[in-house]
Amino acid sequence: MTEEIGVGMVGHAFMGAVHSQAWRNVHRFFDVPLTPRLAAVGGRDAARTKEAAAKYGWAAAETDWRALVDRDDVHLVDICTPGDTHAEIAIAALAAGKHVLCEKPLANTVEEAEAMTAAAEEAARRGVRSMVAFNYRRVPAIALARKLVADGRLGDVRHVRAVYLQDWLSDPESPMTWRLRREKAGSGALGDLGAHIVDAAQFVTGSLVTGVSATLETFVPERPDGDGRAAVTVDDAAVFLARFSSGALGTFEATRYALGRKNAMRLEVNGSRGSLAFDFESMNELSVFEADGPEAGFRRVLVTEPDHPYVGAWWPPGHLLGYEHTFTHEAADFLTAIGDGADPAPSFADGLRVQRVLAAVEESAERQSTWTTIGGTR
Amino acid sequence: MTEEIGVGMVGHAFMGAVHSQAWRNVHRFFDVPLTPRLAAVGGRDAARTKEAAAKYGWAAAETDWRALVDRDDVHLVDICTPGDTHAEIAIAALAAGKHVLCEKPLANTVEEAEAMTAAAEEAARRGVRSMVAFNYRRVPAIALARKLVADGRLGDVRHVRAVYLQDWLSDPESPMTWRLRREKAGSGALGDLGAHIVDAAQFVTGSLVTGVSATLETFVPERPDGDGRAAVTVDDAAVFLARFSSGALGTFEATRYALGRKNAMRLEVNGSRGSLAFDFESMNELSVFEADGPEAGFRRVLVTEPDHPYVGAWWPPGHLLGYEHTFTHEAADFLTAIGDGADPAPSFADGLRVQRVLAAVEESAERQSTWTTIGGTR
Amino acid sequence: MTEEIGVGMVGHAFMGAVHSQAWRNVHRFFDVPLTPRLAAVGGRDAARTKEAAAKYGWAAAETDWRALVDRDDVHLVDICTPGDTHAEIAIAALAAGKHVLCEKPLANTVEEAEAMTAAAEEAARRGVRSMVAFNYRRVPAIALARKLVADGRLGDVRHVRAVYLQDWLSDPESPMTWRLRREKAGSGALGDLGAHIVDAAQFVTGSLVTGVSATLETFVPERPDGDGRAAVTVDDAAVFLARFSSGALGTFEATRYALGRKNAMRLEVNGSRGSLAFDFESMNELSVFEADGPEAGFRRVLVTEPDHPYVGAWWPPGHLLGYEHTFTHEAADFLTAIGDGADPAPSFADGLRVQRVLAAVEESAERQSTWTTIGGTR
Amino acid sequence: MTEEIGVGMVGHAFMGAVHSQAWRNVHRFFDVPLTPRLAAVGGRDAARTKEAAAKYGWAAAETDWRALVDRDDVHLVDICTPGDTHAEIAIAALAAGKHVLCEKPLANTVEEAEAMTAAAEEAARRGVRSMVAFNYRRVPAIALARKLVADGRLGDVRHVRAVYLQDWLSDPESPMTWRLRREKAGSGALGDLGAHIVDAAQFVTGSLVTGVSATLETFVPERPDGDGRAAVTVDDAAVFLARFSSGALGTFEATRYALGRKNAMRLEVNGSRGSLAFDFESMNELSVFEADGPEAGFRRVLVTEPDHPYVGAWWPPGHLLGYEHTFTHEAADFLTAIGDGADPAPSFADGLRVQRVLAAVEESAERQSTWTTIGGTR
Known part of the structure; x- marks a missing residue:
């Protein structure tokens, strides 16, 4: 068994469901260097987020994405929310030293995407990784x-x-x-x-x-x-x-x-x-x-x-x-x-x-x- | 057997070959009011036009399209030449009271197509018909x-x-x-x-x-x-x-x-x-x-x-x-x-x-x- | 123009219609050594056979297949009738020195097919050809x-x-x-x-x-x-x-x-x-x-x-x-x-x-x- | 969270891999009345079975299928072995009151399949269920x-x-x-x-x-x-x-x-x-x-x-x-x-x-x- 990496996922609708399936199973098929641990899922509605945690196998539920990002057991933040929130969450997570996977499109505007890309490039120099989720x-x-x-x-x-x-x-x-x-x-x-x-x-x-x-x-x-x-x-x-x-x-x-x-x-x-x-x-x-x-x-x-x-x-x-x-x-x-x-790859720059x-x-x-x-x- | 209509076809390359097949066989399958008679095929090169006439079943070969248009046994002119000649041939044929089927595109310019359409509309008032060959x-x-x-x-x-x-x-x-x-x-x-x-x-x-x-x-x-x-x-x-x-x-x-x-x-x-x-x-x-x-x-x-x-x-x-x-x-x-x-239909106006x-x-x-x-x- | 060969076709239903189309057009596309002449079509009903002759372009109509086979202007007999008549017509035509194209299946029984094959092999020694119409x-x-x-x-x-x-x-x-x-x-x-x-x-x-x-x-x-x-x-x-x-x-x-x-x-x-x-x-x-x-x-x-x-x-x-x-x-x-x-090919032996x-x-x-x-x- | 059911799977090759994926994830998507717990996997080779347990997420590894069947934490036996062993394992498991899912074909002979069907029908009267895995x-x-x-x-x-x-x-x-x-x-x-x-x-x-x-x-x-x-x-x-x-x-x-x-x-x-x-x-x-x-x-x-x-x-x-x-x-x-x-369904009788x-x-x-x-x- 390889070392664990704690994943925190924000959003638990359609994208949250498929991402959960990926995190739960990836190490069963691929020789990955890190084994994901489904640490916490984030959502606005406490009851529904808790239900999602149970359904998809997340250890904890958070209603504030900032709390999720700040958790010590979260080392990777997976952003599955609508585009208007991508920039804020991604930039905060990268600043906190968390790796970030962000759903596409990267942002709702070029300006947001530019800010995210700058943050990602800065974070990369600290060894913090980011990727945009062009799954196709x-x-x-x-x-x-x-x-x-x-x-x-x-x-x-x-x-x-x-x-x-x-x-x-x-x-x-x-x-x-x-x-x-x-x-x-x-x-x-x-x-x-x-x-x-x-x-x-x-x-x-x-x-x-x-x-x-x-x-x-x-x-x-x-x-x-x-x-x-x-x-x-x-x-x-x-x-x-x-x-x-x-x-x-x-x-x-x-x-x-x-x-x-x-x-x-x-x-x-x-x-x-x-x-x-x-x-x-x-x-x-x-x-x-x-x-x-x-x-x-x-x-x-x-x-x-x-x-x-x-x-x-x-x-x-x-x-x-x-x-x-x-x-x-x-x-x-x-x-x-x-x-x-x-x-x-694809990097935030690719998303931009x-x-x-x-x-x-x-x-x-x-x-x-x-x-x-x-x-x-x- | 229905009344015959004499067809004169200008051009005998690819389009000429398929048009010939149509004129030779259409009345074997469709109850058309007129039976086509393959009167004459026109082309610039005398030897090749004669050969095409024999191959495709045309009774005569003409090297001058004007001569073909003027033949008494030609009542319908089928234009299978490149686009630069469509206007001149079609307008002359319509003026001579011959029905005209013209390959597409109708012409090489809007101006030519406008002239052809005007000629077609004038001819239609004399009972002379025209169609552009959008075969699809x-x-x-x-x-x-x-x-x-x-x-x-x-x-x-x-x-x-x-x-x-x-x-x-x-x-x-x-x-x-x-x-x-x-x-x-x-x-x-x-x-x-x-x-x-x-x-x-x-x-x-x-x-x-x-x-x-x-x-x-x-x-x-x-x-x-x-x-x-x-x-x-x-x-x-x-x-x-x-x-x-x-x-x-x-x-x-x-x-x-x-x-x-x-x-x-x-x-x-x-x-x-x-x-x-x-x-x-x-x-x-x-x-x-x-x-x-x-x-x-x-x-x-x-x-x-x-x-x-x-x-x-x-x-x-x-x-x-x-x-x-x-x-x-x-x-x-x-x-x-x-x-x-x-x-x-499609009329020359449609072609325009x-x-x-x-x-x-x-x-x-x-x-x-x-x-x-x-x-x-x- | 190559030498003509007179074709006599027995039967003028579905198969007769497609065979007619082939005989009328084959020399327009293929360099065949003989040009088919649509000499006569045969059928039991005089009126319908005459109508078929006009529709499909046959010069004459016969109501007795024997008369068709015996015509001097028929050198090739094309059998498009139901299977129960194949053997009799084919054997008679081959005996009369006419080439025979016979629709498939060759016959209704092995016995008939054997007799036809024997007749075809005997005729081949006289230069008379036969083929079964496996068109696929x-x-x-x-x-x-x-x-x-x-x-x-x-x-x-x-x-x-x-x-x-x-x-x-x-x-x-x-x-x-x-x-x-x-x-x-x-x-x-x-x-x-x-x-x-x-x-x-x-x-x-x-x-x-x-x-x-x-x-x-x-x-x-x-x-x-x-x-x-x-x-x-x-x-x-x-x-x-x-x-x-x-x-x-x-x-x-x-x-x-x-x-x-x-x-x-x-x-x-x-x-x-x-x-x-x-x-x-x-x-x-x-x-x-x-x-x-x-x-x-x-x-x-x-x-x-x-x-x-x-x-x-x-x-x-x-x-x-x-x-x-x-x-x-x-x-x-x-x-x-x-x-x-x-x-x-396919020969009558192939049909057998x-x-x-x-x-x-x-x-x-x-x-x-x-x-x-x-x-x-x- | 519904009640758990302990699953023991015998065999860990191709079929074992897909069955594991099913047991690990089924309750994430379907409202099943029982949540599978991957209790133990069985195989002949101790090292390879242990490796399979780790890879596919089974809590324990057994090298004797009888030991696996007898485990208190196994309530359902999933048979993924070649056909020659199906009858013996299935009959023993049913006798032990364990539900049985058996890969297809049910057995290698009709006699074995008959014995299995009889065992399944007898077990059903005790509330013990069986199914043959015609997954298509x-x-x-x-x-x-x-x-x-x-x-x-x-x-x-x-x-x-x-x-x-x-x-x-x-x-x-x-x-x-x-x-x-x-x-x-x-x-x-x-x-x-x-x-x-x-x-x-x-x-x-x-x-x-x-x-x-x-x-x-x-x-x-x-x-x-x-x-x-x-x-x-x-x-x-x-x-x-x-x-x-x-x-x-x-x-x-x-x-x-x-x-x-x-x-x-x-x-x-x-x-x-x-x-x-x-x-x-x-x-x-x-x-x-x-x-x-x-x-x-x-x-x-x-x-x-x-x-x-x-x-x-x-x-x-x-x-x-x-x-x-x-x-x-x-x-x-x-x-x-x-x-x-x-x-x-499909029952062992269907498999028979x-x-x-x-x-x-x-x-x-x-x-x-x-x-x-x-x-x-x-």
Whole structure:
């Protein structure tokens, strides 16, 4: 048994549930240098937080995130709250010498993300690690996709098309939620879904988005809220064209109105020697094309072989993994980086880069879609 | 046997071959009011035109398109030449009282398309008919898609995503062709492929594109040409965002660099009650989603039932049709309109509308992707 | 223009319609040594036969097949009638020195097929050619499949699974037809569909079925017929296990009760080095697996490249072919064999082999599925 | 927190790993009446068993299964060993008043399975529960399939086609394992894979296999084993025809030589009103066809809605589950049955029924595939 590391998690909704599963099980499958101890979970409502602690296996419940951060038995703070609280919690935790895993998008504004990145870089000099939770990097098929591009199997990348399609807002009468309020969520489909595909596209191609032309839309401007109706203050859908530092052309679309598509996070990349395509609704598969004669064709690679990224820790070929495993992989990578004294990826700086793309999208949309370069791309 | 109508076809390359197959066979399957007689084929090179006449079954060969248009036994002129000649031939033929079927895109410029449309409208008053050859409207699955939208099965349309992906230019050393010269082709992927998806998207949704934000790209600026290299003067790829008159958001992409995609003309439409998806590489199928409870899902409709558009003329269910059949359907529709004294669709005015979208795409691309409305949308 | 060959076709229903399309068009796409002339079509009903002649482009109509066979302008007899008449017509035509193309299954009994094969072999010595119309051999994807196996790309074949699924009898109230009467059709799904997959499996693997264990079923024993009901005297479905001369194991299923499957003629072959899978409902595709490392996977080969069998005569990559093209390919192959003075394949002997497999299936089904070897396998 | 139940697991290889994951996490997602306590794991090798205990979270390690069964803190025995030991362990545990979950196939022989069933029925009268671990019943898509059939959505079932395709023995030089020794494994692909599809077919259709006609094959008769070679004494592949008590026809195939298929457990059912199809390699999907007009088609139902079986405990729609979750569902069902004092399904009697089908398959294969009825079908 390796040394324990105390984890404190803030937030216990959907993200809290999957993160808990990851912390509870990661060391059962991966040879991590630190074994997580589920020290405390934080939430505003005492009763519900206590219930969450019992359900998900946390030793203690805290109603004040500052108390949670300050606990001696918490060495790693996992932030699973809405975006408006990320900066404050992360900066405080890093200052307190706690490693930080922060859900995406990193923040609600570029300014917050900049402050967080500065704090993270300062903390790193003290050996305190931070990571932003772009869990889709840990889908084995996406990790394999990156490897194929990095190995030159696709040649020069020319096209990227990325969509993230959900449909849970298709019904105009589905009720208001915090995800539709700008002050809580920062943005709508853009930050929730668009952030994932911007990060995934950059991760897979190893190239950065340098400029965008964008349009945003709010199809349903107000929704039922209690007895009345509340204004939706974020985008329902975001579409944008993009250029990558490599010269590749990109198209992006994030929406919660693609009826029938439940979690269709899709990425297609075309290069001069090969292509690949991915759809999260078939997350164990990667389509790969390599130009090699008349019997070429897109191969359906079942990414379940022991040689594939992360897969060796799990089951035999053809025995599929699910959504939650991406978080287990994320936890393994973070614990390994902490144990190795290395900076984990994606860093807060990576999260900031994505935030800048999102900000450029909003700016372009406000300026009649005029091309907008990403400030401070590095 | 119905009355004969003499057809004269200008051009005998790829389009000429499929059009010939349509004219030779249409009356064997459809109860058309006029039976085509393959009177004459036109081409510049006497020997090759004669050879084409023999191969495809045309009674005569002409090397001057004016001579072909003037023949007494030609009542219908079918224009299968590059775009730079469409206007001159079509206007002359209409003036001579000949019905005209013209390949897409209607012309190389909006001005030409306007002149052609004016000529067509004038000719229609004399009972002379004209049609632009957007053959993909005659794919049974696409015709069915339009019907489903028109019947309200999708509710309000919110999203359209249309791509037309080919890969025959992926190799930078593949040689120069007339399709890569602006003076012949007008534009590149935009006019060749983009025109199809703009028309198909408008046709299926029953809604017009009102504005665009666009980017064009030429990945390979010069290509082998004889002993030297020639400049590519058209776009290799076109990507654009769009708005429809219905309020729907659209994304479009046309490229000849999507390695592994051979003829992936794809269209997905999401509405408030249903969705549909089509891929020409599986052209006998339409994916249809209707929101109706927990066992909802995209249905793979094999569009080969006798009730489906055009299909009753052919084979039993499950016995597929191919690319060429879209032209046979087109010929049937045109002959029927002529016989009925009705204006066929898509009209030259429809072709002009598409041309204006293409022009707006080019204009937006030149103006840093700034949103550009479609001039004269009606 | 090459020399003409007069074709006389007996029968003008579904098969007659597709064969007509092939004879009318084959020389427009293939460099055949003989140009078919549609001399005469035969049928019992004078009015309907005349109508078919006009519709499909036959110069004359005959109501007596003997008269058709005897016509001086008929050099090739194409038999498109139900199986009970194949032997008599084919033997007479061969005796009269006419080349014979005969629809499948070759005959209704092994005895008839033996007599036809003997007649064909005798005729071949006089330069008179014969072929049985297993048109699925001419699907480009199936021809490619055979080539891959023959080239050793699959290694030793171990498994064959072949099904032919239709659903047009699923409704117990769909009416009686000649296809459900033993005296006309010989058998039911077995001869109509099973014959195709037995031939295709043998063709693709280059190996013969040597024994079977079988069960037959008639789900609906009588059906509406005019004012009353008539007994179904053939099988509705046939399932059988098989061994191939190579040692491979096979499973076969032919049915008209697989609701939702319209023409799912499917074949999967697994070898020691590779595998392949085909489904006629996606007839332009072949799935190919080759064991070559961790990124192996079934490739979706779009069989539309100019190098693929038959495809060079048609359209660019990605522009699909349909069901009818298999008959055009068949006509091209037959005309080429006649012109070259070569014996075409599949021969009547090949048809007899399939017939013997069908007979063994029926025999095994009558003997409690006991293993039954194929008599006279060669 | 509910009352605890002490679990003792015998065996800690592949099955032990997934069962451990289920026992560790089931109560985090399902409201089970008993909370499992991982009391002890059993294995022959002391060091390796201790290591497994640490890795998977078991409190103690035992090297004698009898000692494990006798522990006071073990109330439930989970048997994850090869088939030759199932009977002895299960009967002893039931006699000791311990609930038993036993991996499939229930036993290596019908005689053993009969003894186990008798012991289970006797124990049930004492309130001691037993279940056989056909985990594929707990795939949400398969549970949904059963529901659709039970609700009459498919009408009368006519066809079942079930295959279980793997490829890990394709290479003749892959080494010997206990799974290829009759004395350990009972049979080869038949018991390992065939048992799953027989159970799944019976479960989904609600109908029993009453007779079979079968062939078995051992493609590679000996394999590398240490420095020499050892004889393979089980089948490499099993194919069989079947009848169901409902009158439906079935075809079955189990093999480890289907190159490229990793875990393709596939089931297709055709009824008079609908059809369904499943493939474990896309385990979150069920294809459903219902005959309802010209736009009918197989629907790809993503079985991830909260209303679908088991799914409500997990993630939002479109967030996939994996292989291991079937075991978590199995544990939940077993714990619920124990808590409710109800007999869980599938019972040992259900396991015995499957065993009898497997025995009939072997008997038929030995008797030239002659039809063999299932002894004692009830």
